[in-house]
Amino acid sequence: MGNFVNFALLAAIAAKFTVSWAALNGHCPPLGPVLPPPVSASSSPAVAASVAAFQQLMDQFTAQYNHSAVAIGLKSIHEDDYLVEYAFTPPNRDSRGAQKVDSNTVFRIASVSKIFTVLAILKLHDVRLDDPVTKYVPELLALSNEARENSAIWTVAWDEVTLGALASHLAGVGVDMMTDYTPFGDFTPYGFPPVNESRLLGCSGFFGTLECNRTVFFERFGERAPVQLPFSPNAVYSNAAFAILGFAVEAVTNRSFNEFIKTEIWKPLNMTSTFATKPDDALGFIPTDDIWWNATLGYGDPAGSAYSTVHDMTRFGEAILRHELGLSASQTRKWLKPWSQTSSSGTLVGAPWEIYRVRNATADGRLIELYTKAGDLITYHSVFALIPDYDLVATVMVTGELKANEARGIDATVFLSKLVETVLPGVEQAGRDEADVAYGGTYRDEATNSSLTLSQDDGPGFSIESWIVRGVDVIATWLGLSLIPSPVPPTSNPLKFRLYPTTVRTNNQTSWRSVSQTGPPEYIEKLESLLLPPETMCITWGQLDRATYMLQAQDHMVFTLDEQGRATTVELVGYAVTLARQQTPAQEAK
Template identity: 60%
Template sequence: MLPTLTTSSLLLSCLNLGALAALNGHCPPLGPVLPAPTQPGKHEAIPAAATALRDILTQMTASYNNSAVAIGVKSIHETDLLFEYTYTPPNKDKRGVQEVDLDTVFRLGSLTKVFAPLALLKLKDRGVSLDDPITKYVPELRALKDQAREDSPVWTVEWDEVTLGSLASHMAGIPSDLITDIAPFGDLSAYGYPKANSSKFLGCSGFFGTPACNKTIFFEHFGERPPPQVPFSPQTVYSNIAFPILSFAVEAITNQPFADFVANEIWKPANMTRTFATKPDDALGFIPAKDIWWPADLGFEGPEGGYFSTITDLHRLGDAILQHKLLSPVQTRKWLKPVTATSSSGLLVGQPWEIFRAENVTSDGRLIELYTKTGDLISYHSLLVLIPDYDLVATLLVAGPGGAGEASGSAMTLMMSRLVQTLLPAVEKAGKAEARAAYAGRYVDRDTNSTITLSLDDDEPGFKISSYVMRGVDVPATDPGSTLPPATVPRLDPPMRYRLYPTSANSGRGQTSWRAVGTRATAADVEKQDGLFAWRMNSCITWAMMDRVTFEFGARDHFVFDVQQGGKVKGVEAVGYGVRMKRECK
């Protein structure tokens, strides 16, 4: 049972949610609406948010007598963490650490799954693609058909249709696991099961004192398991075993043990010095009292959930991903995209990301995506969170026996939600303060009688554009939208309302690319129109309307800023209008 939050902490959450303003008719593109802050730790909003979050976590862990917690939040642009929290319970195993800190080792469980897709992406220079069939590298999978009851999609996997990417995104349709079979663990007739046939026992699992299973056991028995789906079915089915299979491919390509490749090509360049593929010295880790899971050996299934790490090392991993130290920028951007959906509108799936989508966090109420990977191994729970919109990494590690008043996987996810709801609005304020100082103000070109003013004086997304005049023409009052301009210039009432948003394009030489999005609709107009449809936000089609109207190949909605060293802007070009304006004032 989760701890009960006090009135003060619930009030904090309610205030955060109650303060959320509507998008006010705007439809920002998905992604950041302002540049991510580079010095959020210096903003005054952060300490207050950190104090509120620490109070919430203190209340949530108050009943934890046997469970440990370690949490960190970091901007990739700063050395110090924005927030950290650790909790050491009064009861713990004497073999492990007696005081939890950011360098305490925990088991990762399924967070381990991040490393197999990342390893394969790092093999691009060897011609490896996630679209490759798994049988290109592990052809012996085809022989598993011989173990099935019959050769049909109901009983066998068509391995030649299974790609590396489908395995990484749980879309392969293959059985979920091998070592979790419950038949060997006692008489289960009270649950309706028949008497177990001992010839079907694997004789291994790594649990409850049994030896770990090896790769040979997998190829001798996995074909007996019927698949839950066919590859690329609409019904995504989570699969543990997919990641050991991916590790077989890495080993075949590199001719070295998977753990060695990961250690040399991922952990070493990311400076992850306390991450392990097998159990480290007990003195490095937190071990719950009477725990049997700390030493459990998953054998060949290690790449699905057998690794160990710390808050510090996971932050180094997140930094390395978002700073493109492990993959090229384009590879990283591609990796941090959804691949498929689930039956939850708030959860998409990547390779292997679990992508939470929140609309109740920021002051403008826009959609934010959190790229996460969770892990659970009975008494150990882990969570890595990447928030690309803000260049943030959050990590949560929890260990305990479960049960009433103790930590659990659901408690950890609730902690993550509280963290996002409490800390992200403060980071948003820091980003607005930096963007206001760098970009806000009036831009003018007197030779063409052109001016544009940018402000951040409301809770709506991106920059507000006002006094938008090009060559003496009032653009908001005359913009006909994405159509051929009529012969007679219209006078719009009400005029268009514009917001300006950054793109991912940055020259690296002081130029940043932005796009303007306009609407005449009010929030009431949008609500009324969208209410006619069976799905949400029907009118929000910015993705299909950007870059449409051009003049001499320059888009009307395209703005390019000249950024000086130090981050302040000296001018902007309205590309479609062929006008360059200088920044006159904030």
């Protein structure tokens, strides 16, 4: 009940005023889709224009590349063809590899591989992310014998580390061993002490050195001190954590990690151009004289060894959003959730997602989330992204000659940013147009003198232009509605209402919720200046389903759809009335 009082108080204060949220164009929609994702975005003129703009932008950018290749794909799960399919082949390239780049060209995807590792754990249905890792890899407990001393400073508390902590970079364990300097030369000029030859690691897998295997890991990783305690506030990125998850998969399945992901993940999805080890050179793009195409990771395979293509990663992303991975829809939604924060207000951490929260990608300036995973292996850079609000999958792959100083890891992230920034507004407009046809217009029930009019404007979701139930103007009389009835005359300056879809639906019905706007700019600005957290008054998440009548929510509306997916009726659940669709926006325009 405490939350009810708090939110009711905030809503009551804000309800005395008309609206505006400058940062959100006067709106505070729920996090998530504000309209159904478009199913025919490729036929939209807005999408065609935005795609052309992005391709022109990429042509300008890659014009500077002489040694670096690029492959990019953006696809809706509702269509067969890509919305964006871009590839660039540089004039200079290694003769060992592919001589023309396209969506089927193999690149190293480095740490994007971590997605497969987490999925492997999730597919072990008798295994729980809350299980301690020592349940499956008890050898970790012996690592304390290698520590400088048995104390919290020098020894990881392995019995407190869970599989979920490892998957979400919350275990606090060291990043890796493979990037240790000692196998690669004399570093005393940089201030380091002379190498103790008896403790020389002697392996890496890079620059022609031997790879570090599992035996070496359990012999030496105990020398690494913990970085944080498990589940500390800040995530600590760790490749070693994913190697350990691979050990857990092997222990549970009695199969090699690479064999498990090949047969249980890639094969069912027909990802025939995805590999755990180096494929035939002719399949991949190789920068001139590149040595990283061949580099091996040894025990670190689960952290970043995979090779793949734009086409295969797109197929994988579609399978996630379509729930085709052997996980239920609920399990998939749970997977696409943050576990921790970072020092960046725009970045959260999932398992193993890097979740970017942005406000500058949509026309209405609302918050959306990109579920991404980036990968970098010196000359190979990639970013895989899901945009669940629009059912989109994006993949960016870049590689180039290191000495040419062209393609960098940042470029892959920049290309993803420009892809979303340029093309998403077109997709958003396509969604608006489709939603208008499917849901917009006027609904009416003459017997009860009730009606509802939904229209599109520059805001998220639908604007509720008119809402009459049994002859009562719901919007105009809203300020008098409370647990203690106190009828007030209709106001000449009423609140504004919007309507948003939820994730709840059946084959022929969809569930939506209405939201009232709160507060004028000057009032909100003044109140926000007194509060530490930004946008505290954006409290939609606490307003949904508040008011009920005979236990049915006042804000709840359920549409019934025909075979074409177009609404025929809407039930105003809390008011116990069903309205038939009378006019579409096109009919009203006439």
